[in-house]
Amino acid sequence: MNTLIKMAWRNIWRNKKRTVLTMSSITIAIFLSLFSRSLQKGTFGNMISNAVKFSSGYLQIQKKGYWEDKTIDETFEQTSKIQNLLEKNKNISSFLPRLESFALASSGLQTKGTMVIGTIPELEDQLNNYSKKIIKGHFISEKDNSIVIGDELASFMKVDVGDSLVLLGQGYHGITAAAKYNIKGILHLPIPQLNKQLGLLPFQECQYFYASENRLTSISLMLNDPELIDKTKDEINNSLNKNYAVMTWAEMNKELLQFVDTKNIGSIIMLAVLYIVIGFGVFGTIMMMTMERRKEFAIMVSIGMRKSKLLIVVFFETLFIGCGAIVLGILISYPVLLYLSQNPIKLSGEFALAMEKVGAEPILPFVLNSEIFIYQTLSVILIVMVAITYPLIFILKFDVLKAMKN
Amino acid sequence: MSIIKTKELNKIYDVETIPVHAVNNVSLEFEEGEFTAIIGPSGCGKTTLLNLIGGLDTPTSGEVFINGTNITKLNSREIIDFRLRNIGFVFQAYNLVPVLTAKENVEFIMQLQGISKENRESRVLQLFDQIGLKDKLNNRPGKLSGGQQQRVAVARALASKPKFILADEPTANLDSKSTSNLLDIMLKLNEVENTTFIFSTHDSRVIKRARRLITLEDGKVVKDDIVK
Ligand SMILES: Nc1ncnc2c1ncn2[C@@H]1O[C@H](COP(=O)(O)OP(=O)(O)OP(=O)(O)O)[C@@H](O)[C@H]1O
Ligand SMILES: [Mg+2]
Numbered sequence: 001m002n003t004l005i006k007m008a009w010r011n012i013w014r015n016k017k018r019t020v021l022t023m024s025s026i027t028i029a030i031f032l033s034l035f036s037r038s039l040q041k042g043t044f045g046n047m048i049s050n051a052v053k054f055s056s057g058y059l060q061i062q063k064k065g066y067w068e069d070k071t072i073d074e075t076f077e078q079t080s081k082i083q084n085l086l087e088k089n090k091n092i093s094s095f096l097p098r099l100e101s102f103a104l105a106s107s108g109l110q111t112k113g114t115m116v117i118g119t120i121p122e123l124e125d126q127l128n129n130y131s132k133k134i135i136k137g138h139f140i141s142e143k144d145n146s147i148v149i150g151d152e153l154a155s156f157m158k159v160d161v162g163d164s165l166v167l168l169g170q171g172y173h174g175i176t177a178a179a180k181y182n183i184k185g186i187l188h189l190p191i192p193q194l195n196k197q198l199g200l201l202p203f204q205e206c207q208y209f210y211a212s213e214n215r216l217t218s219i220s221l222m223l224n225d226p227e228l229i230d231k232t233k234d235e236i237n238n239s240l241n242k243n244y245a246v247m248t249w250a251e252m253n254k255e256l257l258q259f260v261d262t263k264n265i266g267s268i269i270m271l272a273v274l275y276i277v278i279g280f281g282v283f284g285t286i287m288m289m290t291m292e293r294r295k296e297f298a299i300m301v302s303i304g305m306r307k308s309k310l311l312i313v314v315f316f317e318t319l320f321i322g323c324g325a326i327v328l329g330i331l332i333s334y335p336v337l338l339y340l341s342q343n344p345i346k347l348s349g350e351f352a353l354a355m356e357k358v359g360a361e362p363i364l365p366f367v368l369n370s371e372i373f374i375y376q377t378l379s380v381i382l383i384v385m386v387a388i389t390y391p392l393i394f395i396l397k398f399d400v401l402k403a404m405k406n
Numbered sequence: 407m408s409i410i411k412t413k414e415l416n417k418i419y420d421v422e423t424i425p426v427h428a429v430n431n432v433s434l435e436f437e438e439g440e441f442t443a444i445i446g447p448s449g450c451g452k453t454t455l456l457n458l459i460g461g462l463d464t465p466t467s468g469e470v471f472i473n474g475t476n477i478t479k480l481n482s483r484e485i486i487d488f489r490l491r492n493i494g495f496v497f498q499a500y501n502l503v504p505v506l507t508a509k510e511n512v513e514f515i516m517q518l519q520g521i522s523k524e525n526r527e528s529r530v531l532q533l534f535d536q537i538g539l540k541d542k543l544n545n546r547p548g549k550l551s552g553g554q555q556q557r558v559a560v561a562r563a564l565a566s567k568p569k570f571i572l573a574d575e576p577t578a579n580l581d582s583k584s585t586s587n588l589l590d591i592m593l594k595l596n597e598v599e600n601t602t603f604i605f606s607t608h609d610s611r612v613i614k615r616a617r618r619l620i621t622l623e624d625g626k627v628v629k630d631d632i633v634k
């Protein structure tokens with residue numbers, strides 16, 4: 001066995017150039033696919049996490065029926081029972097009650113539909129770092145009766161910090177909701193949609209505005225491990241009664257889910273094509289290595305080497321090339337991705353604007369995720385396995401005498 | 407008792423179109439310790455006959471017995487193992503595994519036989535002593551002359567302690583000095599260790615030194631002489 005492995009090792013260096021070329025093509029493929037998967041997973045993760053933080057949460061508890069109508073009438077009362085339940089669940093990192101509804105904002109001659117969200121400023125700030133996203137003025141605090149709004153909304157309404165904004169809407173059970181609020185701060189968020197229509201009020205002030213004391217539209221839940229979302233959803237569902245509904249971000253934000261899914265499939269197809277091309281290269285190399293040694297193989301079989309032993313040699317040759325490339329690919333990719341995952345690339349200029357327009361944060365975030373490494377490794381092993389099949393069959397079938405004549 | 411016996415051996419190529427009777431009804435016996443040359447013009451069937459005796463080729467009809475075993479009845483795997491334990495081969499050229507050193511080439515066949523490391527070591531040294539290449543143990547075939555390579559091939563063929571050695575034109579690619587050197591070694595092994603050699607050749611210098619000459623013509627044995 002040792003000799004067979006030794007032979008395999010020496011064999012792959014008989015044609016150094018070819019081996020190096022084949023190995024580097026696999027290595028580059030691994031690097032490219034790790035890089036692109038890491039970036040893509042990072043981008044999607046970032047998009048999802050932004051979307052869920054600012055709006056829905058990974059999971060949301062609502063009154064059953066709220067999602068269909070989204071009216072202020074479909075709210076529920078905050079109880080300590082729910083609070084206890086959420087505090088006990090280990091996968092819930094934080095939860096945030098919100099009361100939200102649409103209202104008409106006006107100032108001077110300008111009027112615009114606005115999403116008015118009542119929230120607990122302190123918790124919201126912990127979660128979303130709002131105070132850092134204030135570009136003018138200050139973030140609200142619990143006892144304020146003022147509002148912060150998105151920057152695009154502010155410029156549309158031609159208002160500034162210190163100006164006042166009139167809100168008009170419909171409160172609980174049809175009561176007219178109307179109030180005038182001082183603008184305490186202006187926000188810039190990574191989600192353009194929110195910049196255009198968000199207004200944030202302190203929780204109690206908002207309940208007062210919508211005439212719905214102690215009521216909420218939702219509790220948004222943040223998770224420690226978003227992968228366990230379905231399990232956590234079931235746990236909460238089982239302990240709440242039928243009047244409540246628990247929804248995942250994917251159920252609430254179908255567009256985002258669809259976007260992520262299509263992009264994912266697209267990039268997996270791209271990588272598959274890349275790997276097929278690389279696979280042909282590997283196949284070509286192993287095939288050449290096998291065919292050009294026909295005579296050598298024939299002599300070895302003549303003197304009494306079983307074909308199964310030849311198979312072992314060729315198998316190890318392939319293993320050395322494949323594993324060498326995998327190890328090299330990972331060794332190169334890991335530090336690069338580690339660095340990038342901690343220091344995402346910040347974009348600027350036109351490209352950044354373009355990204356913001358489609359609703360993405362203008363950074364290139366990377367994730368360092370063992371899953372992508374495992375998948376790329378398995379892909380390479382798979383293509384190498386496929387590439388080696390024909391050469392192995394050739395060895396089993398080849399005619400010793402014919403091979404010797406060449 | 408003979409170690410090889412062929413019985414009405416036939417090999418016909420292209421049976422359907424224009425049949426070529428490469429080996430025609432050959433019945434021969436070989437004794438232990440022979441030093442036999444198979445000669446005849448090009449295309450007379452020397453290679454085909456040696457391949458049939460060595461179990462590399464299967465006859466159209468007839469049988470080959472080696473030490474009483476009918477090797478034409480063995481399956482493809484059994485015949486490989488049989489060759490490993492019973493027959494030594496020396497081919498015309500490119501005999502050796504290029505990535506193994508001279509020593510490793512010789513040792514390899516003993517490894518295939520499952521011989522222990524100590525026994526391999528001592529046998530390798532003994533063989534390299536006999537072929538006069540003790541100083542080239544660690545050279546790869548690429549760094550040996552053609553004649554040296556053939557001597558290593560002889561050593562490898564002997565390493566497995568076979569019943570006999572088959573060599574198809576072992577000197578065809580060698581100059582006259584290397585040819586006589588190789589023949590000296592083969593003859594010495596034959597005399598000292600009673601090793602059986604059966605080889606084909608065109609070379610008059612080789613023919614001169616054989617003890618038995620089998621002449622083929624169109625696949626038939628036309629002459630079978632004991633020379634000395
Ligand atoms: N695979 C084959 N298919 C068809 N005919 C073959 C094949 N191998 C050999 N022959 C024919 O069989 C005959 C004997 O060939 P063989 O190679 O045994 O001759 P040889 O005596 O070894 O010749 P040389 O001295 O040139 O090596 C020749 O006529 C050859 O053309
Ligand atoms: Mg011949």
